[in-house]
Amino acid sequence: xxxxSRYRIAVAGAGLLGRLLAWxxxxxxxxxxxxxxxxxxxxxxxxxxxxxxxxxxxxxVVGERCVYAMGRVALERWPQWxxxxxxxxxxxxxxxxxxxxxxxxxxxTQFRRDLDDAIGEPGGYRALDAAGVQALEPGLTGFRQGxxxxxxxxxxxxxLLGRLLAAIRELGxxxxxxxxxxxxxxxxxxxxxxxxxxxxxxxxxxGARPRHPTLRGVRGETLHVHTDEVALSRPxxxxxxxxQLYVVPKPGGRFVIGATSIESEDRSPISLQSSLELASAxxxxxxxxAEARILEQGVNLRPAFRxxxxxxxxxxxxxxxxxxxxxxxxxxxxxxxxxxxxxxxEGQRPFAAVLSxxxxxxxxx
Amino acid sequence: MNTLNDAHDDALVLYGEAFxxxxxxxxxxxxxxxxxxxxxxxxxxxxxxxxxxRQNPAGGDGEAFWQILxxxxxxxxxxxxxxxxxxxxITLAEMSRELFDTPWIKLEVxxxxxxxxxxxxxxxxxxxxxxxxxxxxxxxxxxxxxxCQRLREAGCQALMPWGAPIGTGRGLMNRYAxxxxxxxLDVPLIIDAGLGAPSQAAEAMEMGFDxxxxxxxxxxxxxxxxxxxAFARAIEAxxxxxRAGLMERRQTASPSTPTLGQPFWHxxxx
Numbered sequence: 001x002x003x004x005s006r007y008r009i010a011v012a013g014a015g016l017l018g019r020l021l022a023w024x025x026x027x028x029x030x031x032x033x034x035x036x037x038x039x040x041x042x043x044x045x046x047x048x049x050x051x052x053x054x055x056x057x058x059x060x061v062v063g064e065r066c067v068y069a070m071g072r073v074a075l076e077r078w079p080q081w082x083x084x085x086x087x088x089x090x091x092x093x094x095x096x097x098x099x100x101x102x103x104x105x106x107x108x109t110q111f112r113r114d115l116d117d118a119i120g121e122p123g124g125y126r127a128l129d130a131a132g133v134q135a136l137e138p139g140l141t142g143f144r145q146g147x148x149x150x151x152x153x154x155x156x157x158x159x160l161l162g163r164l165l166a167a168i169r170e171l172g173x174x175x176x177x178x179x180x181x182x183x184x185x186x187x188x189x190x191x192x193x194x195x196x197x198x199x200x201x202x203x204x205x206x207g208a209r210p211r212h213p214t215l216r217g218v219r220g221e222t223l224h225v226h227t228d229e230v231a232l233s234r235p236x237x238x239x240x241x242x243x244q245l246y247v248v249p250k251p252g253g254r255f256v257i258g259a260t261s262i263e264s265e266d267r268s269p270i271s272l273q274s275s276l277e278l279a280s281a282x283x284x285x286x287x288x289x290a291e292a293r294i295l296e297q298g299v300n301l302r303p304a305f306r307x308x309x310x311x312x313x314x315x316x317x318x319x320x321x322x323x324x325x326x327x328x329x330x331x332x333x334x335x336x337x338x339x340x341x342x343x344x345x346e347g348q349r350p351f352a353a354v355l356s357x358x359x360x361x362x363x364x365x
Numbered sequence: 366m367n368t369l370n371d372a373h374d375d376a377l378v379l380y381g382e383a384f385x386x387x388x389x390x391x392x393x394x395x396x397x398x399x400x401x402x403x404x405x406x407x408x409x410x411x412x413x414x415x416x417x418x419r420q421n422p423a424g425g426d427g428e429a430f431w432q433i434l435x436x437x438x439x440x441x442x443x444x445x446x447x448x449x450x451x452x453x454x455i456t457l458a459e460m461s462r463e464l465f466d467t468p469w470i471k472l473e474v475x476x477x478x479x480x481x482x483x484x485x486x487x488x489x490x491x492x493x494x495x496x497x498x499x500x501x502x503x504x505x506x507x508x509x510x511x512x513c514q515r516l517r518e519a520g521c522q523a524l525m526p527w528g529a530p531i532g533t534g535r536g537l538m539n540r541y542a543x544x545x546x547x548x549x550l551d552v553p554l555i556i557d558a559g560l561g562a563p564s565q566a567a568e569a570m571e572m573g574f575d576x577x578x579x580x581x582x583x584x585x586x587x588x589x590x591x592x593x594x595a596f597a598r599a600i601e602a603x604x605x606x607x608r609a610g611l612m613e614r615r616q617t618a619s620p621s622t623p624t625l626g627q628p629f630w631h632x633x634x635x
Contacts, residue, residue, distance in 0.1 A: 062396055063396060063397075064396070064397075110585075114587060117587050118587070216398075216429035216430065217429070219426075241532060242532075262419050262420060263420060263427055263429075263430035264419070264420035264421055264426040264427045264430070265426045265427075265428070265429055266420065266421035266424055266426035266427075268421060268424070271419065273419065273447075274419075304397075306397060306398045306399040306402070306433065307397050307398075307399040307400075308396065308397035308398075308399075309397075360399050361399075
């Protein structure tokens with residue numbers, strides 16, 4: 001394809017990747033049709049349930065080095081995209097804070113060591129004492145130590161998903177909700193029949209499992225609460241020997257606390273055990289959370305390949321992007337850059353070594 | 366049961382079945398399934414434990430992950446981690462027997478939420494019931510001699526005493542109690558939980574323990590496969606040392622090179 005061509009492109013899956021790609025391709029002048037199996041205003045996507053953290057340092061501790069490199073792209077791309085979407089206020093680059101209770105301070109030491117080792121150079125964070133934690137987040141109580149990761153950010157993800165959908169519609173994108181599809185090379189099949197396209201993008205996440213024998217869903221549970229008694233300016237990550245949970249502030253006194261990570265494709269409601277863990281972690285950050293109101297209990301499946309890294313597959317007339325696991329907002333910009341470079345026919349596709357590589361064992365299964 | 370022959374004269378025998386590796390590995394906490402698969406390969410283990418409690422096992426929703434474990438070719442040892450009563454553990458064991466078509470169960474009944482210490486009373490109750498039902502029970506227990514004797518009497522043909530509380534990496538906290546278990550019990554004993562370093566695993570094997578079960582120390586290492594390989598060698602070294610027979614410690618120094626006939630000027634004066 002060349003940059004000047006105008007193509008008919010179908011995007012299957014209106015989660016984060018699907019919306020970003022649809023929006024960018026419309027801006028490139030293509031005719032885009034977006035399909036989703038669920039609702040578009042409250043989508044059943046992992047991106048809706050997520051907390052919207054963009055934390056390349058903290059996430060690399062539990063992931064691969066390339067997560068850090070791709071995550072740095074996100075720190076550049078998001079403010080730029082949000083400005084283009086006329087919604088720069090959804091981006092918050094206030095850093096993130098990692099804390100542990102006094103009895104679990106070893107966890108903080110381990111985290112710091114893993115961070116140095118994962119990033120390959122010390123730095124990128126500042127160690128805080130009790131006064132330092134208080135100065136940053138007066139809402140927290142009882143922490144003697146913390147780490148401040150100044151470069152990290154978070155965004156108001158639900159508002160962003162709404163803004164993307166509005167932009168897609170404004171640019172003339174055709175949107176189909178409640179329309180489960182089969183994605184094939186150059187063809188989309190729905191209940192209504194088959195429709196030919198020049199290119200099909202499969203961004204269905206866990207919904208694309210039939211096409212990917214090694215793709216699996218990893219259950220994540222979250223609590224959404226509301227309180228006006230506590231204010232946080234940035235995501236706070238609580239290190240605990242058994243649970244590693246985070247709280248992310250959202251507009252209007254809302255907080256998202258997450259997330260469990262269970263190797264199961266169970267979509268049933270949150271378990272009492274998980275609910276207790278999430279809620280007790282929250283109350284130990286500040287007792288004032290005790291009177292917060294539970295607005296929502298989220299459950300979703302994070303799509304993951306066996307290396308828990310994203311991969312892009314390509315055949316004539318069909319590109320699939322999947323496997324963002326727990327790193328949707330962190331890795332989507334790099335994956336979008338990669339797919340757009342492919343469609344625009346640019347020679348250099350960013351992060352090709354990771355993203356263009358086949359998912360491990362995918363061909364053997 | 367495999368026939369023991371010269372090549373396998375040091376097999377670990379549990380419930381009449383021989384295993385070539387004395388390294389059992391848990392399957393939680395890895396950064397990704399691929400990293401876990403590499404660790405399994407590096408460990409060279411024959412048995413993997415897996416937790417089911419939180420996966421909604423009755424719905425079969427953990428199938429994608431279980432498939433990865435099956436591909437390892439290792440025997441799967443479902444556990445009852447997260448169960449706090451004998452009844453809960455028994456129900457989960459029954460479910461896991463159906464799901465995995467196996468009578469093997471690593472039995473855990475947790476008595477304390479903070480240090481995840483086994484509940485000896487619930488454990489014994491559940492072990493009795495499951496043995497009656499024909500399960501091959503591997504109970505995760507404390508290092509209490511009388512509890513271990515009762516589990517043995519209940520029909521457990523192998524026991525899994527802790528080295529230290531789960532995930533603490535503290536090693537063999539009570540060598541005296543563990544030494545007593547080794548002297549007094551005639552069944553395979555596998556140190557389960559609390560090991561953090563290969564040296565600790567080697568020490569357990571040198572003491573005559575029959576195997577080691579690890580999870581956190583491998584999964585939470587920065588390079589899990591490399592750590593699994595390190596543990597595998599330590600476990601083999603410890604076993605070799607035990608079979609070779611360790612010397613007794615002595616109070617008096619005894620030179621390994623005979624000093625008779627050495628000239629005086631070698632005794633320290635310059």
